[in-house]
Amino acid sequence: MTYLLFLIDDKLVIDLRETEKDGLIKGYTGKPEYFESNETFYQNLIGSVNLTDEQLTKIELEYINGGLCHYCGESANKLRPSPFMGDISSMCKECWDATKKEYAASHDEHIGAFEDYPHWKGNTDETQ
DSSP states (O other): OEEEEEEETTEEEEEEEEEOTTSEEEEESSSEEEEEOSHHHHHOEEEEEEOOHHHHHHHHHHHHHOEEOTTTOOEESOOEEOSSTTOOOEEOHHHHHHHHHHHHHHHSOOOOOGGGOTTSTTOSGGGO
16 A cells, blocks of 8 residues: 655654544654644655555554653653553663663662563464
């Protein structure tokens, strides 16, 4: 399928043609992101891009598994729940790795590797 490609805030954004309940547009920049639906969005058309069904499936999984990191506020392809009991926040790999080093240095305890999280959608044998 062909999707429109825009330049928004110096990022190339693929318009995925979906609007969320808050009026935000799903846009893919290499990470799952949402953009305000305004005239500026549609004035910066760069071209178009063809995506296969397999590519779209991978992008959709990033919206399910990813989002905004509660620690750094950046978009990420995958988020994992905080390793700390009682903390319902999610964090990206960069924040996880920084927390892992800091926690090991201060408490001499270790949290697992970010990649060892089995609960991400698409992480089963049947989807690979």
